Amino acid sequence: MNPQAKLMFALSLLLGTTITITSNHWIMAWAGLEINTLSILPLIAKSHHPRAIEAATKYFMTQATASALVLFSSMTNAWHTGQWDITQMTHTTSCLILTxxxxxxxxxxxxxFWFPEVLQGSPIITGLILSTIMKLPPIALLYMTSHSLNPTLLTLMAIMSAALGGWMGLNQTQIRKILAFSSISHLGWMAIVIPFSPKLTMLNFYLYVLMTSTIFLTMNVVKVLKLSTLMTSWTKAPALNTMLLLTLLSLAGLPPLTGFLPKWLIIQELTKQNMAPTAIIISLLSLLGLFFYLRLAYCATITLPPHTTNHMKQWHTYKPTSTLIAISIVMSIMLLPISPMIPTIL
Known part of the structure; x- marks a missing residue:
């Protein structure tokens, strides 16, 4: 793809995201969502492979339907209350449609259903955008309307997301599909706490973006797309693979790594809201996800390919020097252990 075209689409993505997260009017928020959708489609389909075209078509149909529902819910709310302000979503039916x-x-x-298929058909960097930046505008809308949403519906959807995200990821061999189901599982953790503590949901989202970006960027460097390829990447970049192991464990939420922080705070908040059974259920469901994170980590570091004559020649053939990956890996792993030091430094 032409570099100028890539730049134009990237700027359009930035524009659409900015319009949605900064607007107070539903029409402007809807316009930002549409700009985002139209900007990402060429990036999904840029390889012209039939799978990429199929992914772009699925993405367009799903997002167009969702945008129409957003517009319909805001119009229904305006019809009953006379308010177009995003924070004034008070009509019950409109809130259910919006959710x-x-x-x-x-x-x-x-x-x-669309998300794993679209991620599998997209290039790695486009997959990174779909898993992180493209989720910011909808999460921002949830944040702004959190006081009006139905906690029972959100809790039900959150538990189903955590369960299905962990369960469907167990039998996958494609890394992008595993990360898609990981994203669905993390969305469950975000949705379950947003009626009670929206800021905690945003913290969870930011840390999820940090850890997922690290994994996608590392995959892009070592050029792996499935578990069998991941097994052979240790000989090319052992240090990077070791860091990938720790980042995966952080994404799984194991202490004392960064990913444990949001899970810990969410369980604490649910307990304060007298929702201890819900906290126990979603904590147990996260163990399903832990299995496939450990499987990825096992393939990345512990499993070595069969030895061949040229096996040792592969060592250190490629030395990645990405400053961005280095910084994101350190933050993905060490943010929780060093957090007590931050107030003293500031």
């Missing part, structure tokens, strides 16, 4: 629309945009259960 369904945003769940469809994010890829939460039961509207999750």
């Amino acid at each position: 369904s629309a945003i769940a469809m945009k994010l890829g939460m259960v039961p509207f999750h």
